[in-house]
Amino acid sequence: MMFRITHCLLTAMIVMPFSICRGEECEQITDLSLKDSLRGTSLEVRLILYTRENRTCGKLLSHDDPFATPTFNPARPCTFLIHGYRPTGSPPIWMTTMVESILRRNRRQRHRGGLEPRSSQRQLLPGGEEHTARCCQHHTLHRGLNLSSIHMIGVSLGAHISGFTGANFKGAIGRITALDPAGPSFRGKSEDERLDPSDAQFVDALHTDMDAFGYRDSLGHIDYYANGGSDQPGCPKTIFSGSKYFKCDHQRSVFLYLDSMNQSRQITAYPCSDYSDFLDGKCLSCERFNSSGCPVFGYDVTEWKDVLLKLGQTTTFFTTNQKEPFCKSGYKLEIVSWNSEVRWGSITITLKNSAEETETRIDHKSFKFEQYTETTLLAQFEQDVYPVQKITLKYVTASVFTPRYKLRVLRFRLTPLKRGLRPMCRYDLLLEENKDVTFRPIPCHDSNF
Structure with missing residues (x-):
């Protein structure tokens, strides 16, 4: 050698x-x-x-x-x-x-x-x-x-x-x-x-x-x-x-x-x-x-x-991006659903402001959404879009022949992992399978900010 x-x-x-x-x-x-x-x-x-x-x-x-x-x-x-x-x-x-x-x-x-x-x-x-x-x-x-x-x-x-x-x-x-x-x-x-x-x-x-x-x-x-x-x-x-x-x-x-x-x-x-x-x-x-x-x-x-x-x-x-800059912008995603039946699927999130937008698919596996139970996920984006003015969610399942499911969200909470930034929330959302739902985030009710 x-x-x-x-x-x-x-x-x-x-x-x-x-x-x-x-x-x-x-x-x-x-x-x-x-x-x-x-x-x-x-x-x-x-x-x-x-x-x-x-x-x-x-x-x-x-x-x-x-x-x-x-x-x-x-x-x-x-x-x-x-x-x-x-x-x-x-x-x-x-x-x-x-x-x-x-x-x-x-x-x-x-x-x-x-x-x-x-x-x-x-x-x-x-x-x-x-x-x-x-x-x-x-x-x-x-x-x-x-x-x-x-x-x-x-x-x-x-x-x-x-x-x-x-x-x-x-x-x-x-x-x-x-x-x-x-x-x-x-x-x-x-x-x-x-x-x-x-x-x-x-x-x-x-x-x-x-x-x-x-x-x-x-x-x-x-x-x-x-x-x-x-x-x-x-x-x-x-x-x-x-x-x-x-x-x-x-x-x-x-x-x-x-x-x-x-x-x-x-x-x-x-x-x-x-x-x-x-x-x-x-x-x-x-x-x-x-x-x-x-x-x-x-x-x-x-x-x-x-x-x-x-x-x-x-x-x-x-995790990293494909090329420089390699650093990603990370968030902690928490979803509480209120479907009476368990739902499975993945989530796509898009963050937007007046100048730019970035999207991530959290689909490395199918996630379980259970009534009144908080599901925590890691959301990482290729770039930092801040302040976030609009959020788009999409609920996706692998089902092809079954009727389209709906995921009823009691609480959506997105917290930046970068210390000192304000968490963003939305309450009472209805996500239809494979359909975009866009909304403006609001302050979280239980936020300490």
């Missing part, structure tokens, strides 16, 4: 493994071919440093002479960016964007402490973690680099390399972010043979392709399962789409993380036992997180670090 490892990034700095071009001042990532992947190359792991002072010109960071790179400042937080297995040898298309985003977002932090490294017992991946650990060791022992200020971002195979590196330092590294950690060759392995929460002070993992190239089970202090953790919206469903069919779900993890760096697009993640319960609206309470609310996905989750460490391993879910 051929792989290349990238980066030692430092809050204002990032280092990536690139090939060396002796006649040039700037290092460039090596563009290999499928032939190179099959027969192998003599290329070694390279660590290339990017800082706010040299954003576009990478500088080779020497393993043996860590003092040779004058732009390396150990007082700054450091981020290692490690990509995964590249079957064709081509450079990751997201690498440059990720470097720029980290340098733009990273804040200066002050940390204390440090720990002597130990030799790793994990030898599944030859070389990658050794080079990275050696870089950290040199700069920790000789330059005063603080291990707790290190953030390792590993993609696929790179996630486990990050874990192996963290194990060399007995978990003293500050944070490991695993973006769809690799599944093949790691499923069923012990903690010594894969990433686990003990590899860093804080480990967060995102799963987007757990039924193919990704890892299914929890690996961190918090694990995110985007859209259930497997099929991602907008990705091809058949092999006739070519190579995108194989890599789209897996690669989506990187683009979701990149989008999370935009603070106006943050996605809330909801702790839940499984994806079905999440879609049914059973996991929308964030009481366990007190005033901080449910954690966000991605770059800024460290704001919830202390409470997550107390809770232990936490599994969370969220």
